[in-house]
Amino acid sequence: IWDTAGQERFRSITQSYYRSAHALILVYDISCQPTFDCLPDWLREIEEYASANVLRVLVGNKIDRDDREIPTHVGEDFAQRHNMYYLETSAKESDNVEKLFVQIAAELMEQARCKELPRYDEANLQNINRRTTTIDMTCCSH
Incomplete structure (x- = not known):
């Protein structure tokens, strides 16, 4: 997890981390409109440097505050x-x-499970410490 706090001085560093990221969380302060207004800039960087399949999450933070500027629906x-x-x-x-x-x-985990993972027949399964885990390999029904 890399938390750059949206600071400009981290922009050049963050670009190198986009490529290997599996998920990116963009956080804005619900009580500060300028933090929301910067989101398109961050999205442009994500689109330029991150994988097309990267999981993207938008988080409105500071819901404990009474001075909300950005409504939930926005x-x-x-x-x-x-x-x-x-x-x-x-x-x-x-x-x-x-x-x-x-x-x-x-x-x-769902994304990883839905990829073409190797399947092993029972003869090749290893029992580690006599414990096995069964994973349902049916995939992507949503």
């Missing part, structure tokens, strides 16, 4: 237009932060 609409998942969080209160990472992990 964030949701932006996310939908740009093929992104959307979630609102409060890092201060830990609201939806775990949910965010659990959902990202679940989506990445």
